[in-house]
Amino acid sequence: MEYEIIHLPKEKWKGTVIPLKYTTDTYYDVCVDKTENGYGIAIEKQAFLEPITYASEADDSEDKLYGDHWENAYAWGVLVNGELIAAIETDQELWSNRLRITELWVAEPYQKQGIGHALLEVAKEQARRERRRAIILETQSCNVNAVDFYEHEGFRLIGMDTCCYNNNDLERKEVRLEFGWFLEEKQQLSRDWIDIRKETESDWYNVELITQHAFWNKYQPGCVEHYLVHHLRQHEDYLPALSRVAVKDGEIIGCVMYTKSQVVDGLSTHEVITFGPLCVEPKWQGCGVGELLIKETMKLAASEGYKGVIIFGEADYYPKFGFKTCDHFNITTADGKNFAAFMGMELVEGSMQGIQGKFYESNVFSQLSKEAVEAYNENFPPLQKLQFPGQWS
CATH class of the missing domain: 3.40.630.30 (Gcn5-related N-acetyltransferase (GNAT))
Structure with a gap:
């Protein structure tokens, strides 16, 4: 089945809840150690004792389209029978000339059908059109499927924040990871x-x-x-x-x-x-x-x-x-x-x-x-x- 990606105008879709939810039995364990000459950082895949389920609404942090803190947000999505089943939202990080993906979601029944890839291609096209130097996005160390997906789409790890969500993110095994995708440097033709x-x-x-x-x-x-x-x-x-x-x-x-x-x-x-x-x-x-x-x-x-x-x-x-x-x-x-x-x-x-x-x-x-x-x-x-x-x- 083919899905049409359409623009989701702010005046209609602002405040729409993105019901992010996933279950995982693995995580990337982040360890930061002070060494004699600096710091040692290790990120290794580990197994949970039992699967855990994460849902954004469960911790009073519902993801919504066109949040007030995103000044230049722009969103696209896929509708099936009038119902939103996938969405991507970007925001222009003007000071650094980067494009940030603020939301990317595909409803579970529609996953692994190429929709997430197609939505990312829209963001990549926006970055090319606007001559951004990179696309950046956030995910969590416990969202292994997302990490694997972004790496498959050409993103690579560019940083982390060990106290983004709580002061004990390292212990909770939910560390914010930043991934980046960089536009190809072109060779000048003579x-x-x-x-x-x-x-x-x-x-x-x-x-x-x-x-x-x-x-x-x-x-x-x-x-x-x-x-x-x-x-x-x-x-x-x-x-x-x-x-x-x-x-x-x-x-x-x-x-x-x-x-x-x-x-x-x-x-x-x-x-x-x-x-x-x-x-x-x-x-x-x-x-x-x-x-x-x-x-x-x-x-x-x-x-x-x-x-x-x-x-x-x-x-x-x-x-x-x-x-x-x-x-x-x-x-x-x-x-x-x-x-x-x-x-x-x-x-x-x-x-x-x-x-x-x-x-x-x-x-x-x-x-x-x-x-x-x-x-x-x-x-x-x-x-x-x-x-x-x-x-x-």
Whole structure:
């Protein structure tokens, strides 16, 4: 049976009790000894004389979704006939750039069916999207099944607290253990390792597929960018002479597409260009592919005589290439606004002097109906739509 993971909105699910309960006949015995040169710590699996059962409500510490002490909590879950049978909740530990899993629970009849793994994959995706350096979580030394599960999912022990629940946690054999999962450190690709070239018709499907993968659930549940790529190729504003794909070992791993755009000041119209989508296959993100595509194609655009590039993009990414917010150029959006994600860059020093007014991107970006996108999705393997913190919708 397949289970759909959905977002659990705070306004509806705050205060929902998570009935954590487990029975175990083993535990990890934690021993901390002072030695002549420091401390000796041993954690070894041992057997209880008889099985014990733990339930959170039994000690007046009920676990609940969206607890008041979690300021940035976000939860997902699985419903069966309207009943919550599994849930995961995360909270952004902003000061350390880590993501904490605050709750993870699967009802006993639904355990060992892959639901816990699927919920953890959602948290891992959130960590990747937010560029967190790690995911951390808490479990107890007596919850051996949980420890084994987290280790199987790639988590490792990073610390402990011997008096978290009571002052005699060591004696009670219930010590708080902290586990962490760390995002993979990516190797930067040099220009010599990839081929950057024009797209061919035989590339179309793969380019759209990696675009879908790159943008899926990024700005909204699902995405439209793969359909935009398809639609863009037939549009009069598309600039195939500037657009490029990145290829490694025969596999397309990235692409960037350019369009004509305009800055209008009264009766004066100035042509500029815009790139987007710029995308990289997720497994190659963080390896510098996007940077290589941007730098190479902007050099090409400058050699072709274009004066400037204006984009809507991530405000913490593009300034490293020299992009500035458009108020530096006296350029606003079509409705007269400026904001951090609205940026421009001269392709040659001083080339945008005298260009000011209101920016108008190609109308290709406004010709993407929801119905057309959904119909086009049928050309690709199905992906689950999910809500994440920070999405536009």
